Amino acid sequence: MGQQIQPLPIDVIHLIAAGEVIDSLAAVVRELVENAIDAGATRITVSIWADQWRVRVADNGAGMTLENLRQAAQPHSTSKIRDRADLWQIHSLGFRGEALHSLAQLSSLEILSRSASEPGWRVAYSSEGEANQIESVAIAPGTIVIVDRLFEIWEARREGLPSTSQQLKAIQQTIYQIALAHPRITWQVYQNDRVWFNLWGGHSAKDLLPQLLKDVRIEDLTELQSPGISVVLGLPDRAHRHRPDWVRVAVNGRFVKFSDLEQTILGAFRRTLPRDRHPICLVHLQLDPEHIDWNRHPAKAEVYLHHLDEWKERVKGTIAQALRIHPDTVPDSLYTAQASQLIKAAEAEAGYHVSREIQPEPAPFSPLKALTQVHNRYILAEHASGMWLIEQHIAHERVLFEEISDRWQLIPLDPAIVLNQLSSSQIEQLERIGIEVDPFGEQLWAVRSAPELLAQREDCADALIELSLGGDLQAAQVAVACRSAIRNGVPLSLEEMQSLIDRWQRTRNPRTCPHGRPIYLSLEESSLARFFRRSWVIGKSHGLE
CATH class of the missing domain: 3.30.565.10 (Histidine kinase-like ATPase, C-terminal domain)
Known part of the structure; x- marks a missing residue:
């Protein structure tokens, strides 16, 4: 009662x-x-x-x-x-x-x-x-x-x-x-x-979202809980929106307007989604009541939260953890005809024999073993749950982008690179991202520093012009990573493939490149078993009674 x-x-x-x-x-x-x-x-x-x-x-x-x-x-x-x-x-x-x-x-x-x-x-x-x-x-x-x-x-x-x-x-x-x-x-x-x-009720918001968003499947979502925080999000290589209308924050059972935390959520997805796309992300905070003041809005649509900066960091960290690859976010993939052709080509070229037993669930960050290269574009790798196809250029782009973001380093150019006919806005853009530029004559400018990855490249001058055309520091870092990454069509040795895969698996956001393109296609053993009818009774599969 x-x-x-x-x-x-x-x-x-x-x-x-x-x-x-x-x-x-x-x-x-x-x-x-x-x-x-x-x-x-x-x-x-x-x-x-x-x-x-x-x-x-x-x-x-x-x-x-x-x-x-x-x-x-x-x-x-x-x-x-x-x-x-x-x-x-x-x-x-x-x-x-x-x-x-x-x-x-x-x-x-x-x-x-x-x-x-x-x-x-x-x-x-x-x-x-x-x-x-x-x-x-x-x-x-x-x-x-x-x-x-x-x-x-x-x-x-x-x-x-x-x-x-x-x-x-x-x-x-x-x-x-x-x-x-x-x-x-x-x-x-x-x-x-x-x-x-x-x-229909479920265990979490993950079970409800596919009922509300008809183009979202439950396998497109992942969820993670940490003390006081529950996060349900659309995997950036599978589910995103034209508008930021599904970036939402709930506190103790009620969704509220919370622009500070919503901006934190959007920031946590930067450089994981395609251009002009926005994440699906629900963050539910479960807090001790003394940390909240509900008595600020007649409809309780706004709330005051004590220690807001601490919660912003914790939300950011929980989302980052959810975006990593682990067993719960590698569901069975649908087996396609195109994937079938890729596997057949790889088997013919490398003599790869698919295991005929369904593998147990992999441990978190289960290592990938490079097997072969397909069309000098994709790396075929063995995983504890099946096989993965990894696009080498954008996987390397993700690796380089995170390395550059963590250690953005400009080094002196000796001799300087001379560029001509730069506009004032281009000069301002180079200076904005820390590159030293001096006048060098009529319509000539000497660029005296450059990002370390570009400094040794033959196309450094072209890259500097590209950097001068606009965008913030992060956009410049993406451009450097893209220009510096291994190109598709470049053959790789087995050792080079394995090295790239190992580095890629250690990135913070391994699902997509900085432009938001998916990096890998997982071919799960359970899906392969269904495709090859390995779940059938042997007698019936051979037409026997």
Whole structure:
């Protein structure tokens, strides 16, 4: 049985952030659903009749006693907190005791509820939140809240709201966000008495995301948990977005606007995604309540977090760890005809014999063994779980980019390289990334330093012109890495292939090159077994009975 609903003391009411909670149909859904979750619900049914301004939310939570039902719509009445000290120990989604009272004022409010040990009751409320109709009712344990004729006496409010389609979209997004923060809950959502969508509960947000984003498969995602942090992200070689609309932060069960942490997340994916693409990344912080101040926004959409810089570093580190290659992020790959042809060519050239037994799960960072080169472009390597094809140029590009980023070193050029007809913006760009440039005559400039990797190259002058054409320091580092990496078409010895693979496996972001292109294709033994029908019964596979 839940705690007793009681009015808050006056001094606590004065401390609570002011502002109207109910300003739309989506806000009604949010407040009622959060109450259901606070009551321990594992199944929630939401029904919407937008044209009638009607919402119904049913749950299988703890339910309420008749005494609690009498108090539920009173102003500032809540079971979540008792005194001012509780404002700094918020463990629930709701705590202000405003929502049901606001709904009583703005609509026709009715609640049906039953706790496990008592009979069920139906209560209708006056506009002041008084229980003016009470009757017994036969229902399963849980609560049903019906909000009807919302804003009927506030016609100007209805006219000021977005269109019905926009409101429905806001409701859908509200439910999506709450579901991701509470992934074990099963949802049924109806619109005008017809099924709108269902969401099936899972162990984590990773199980929910493919239900929300139809072009994302569960194998496109990975998750990692560290103390106080849970991260679910789209692998950069498989899942990304045109907009940063799926970079989100939740704190203790609620997604919030948190631009500092969102920028930290975007920064953690820099140079892992294609141009103009953005990551899919959900970060959920589980913190001691004393580290959070929820009492800063009427809808609790913003939060103040103590020790923010420390949490930013921890989020960055957790994402970096999740982006590395380990068994959980190397799922079975679909076997393709193109991959089949590549393997046949490699087998014919190198005499490679595929193991006929399914291999056990590899250990983290399981080493790769170079076998051969395909078309002087791909390295075929044996892995404990199957075979991998690695594109040599972009694998080397990733290696060099991270080495350059960690040790960006400019060395003197002796003699200097003379460039002609540089614009003032090109000169400023070279100086911006630390390269020393001096006038050397009419339309001539002497470049007296260069990145170490470029200084010994015959095309150093061309590379310097490329660097002068724009971009920040990181863009310059990418350009240097790309120009310096092994070209496709260059033959490599087995020793050179192995050395490259070993260096690549040690990088921080081995899945993609700095331009966001995927570096490797994994050909898992389980997929090969299915392709070659090794799971069939031997007699039947030979046409025998």
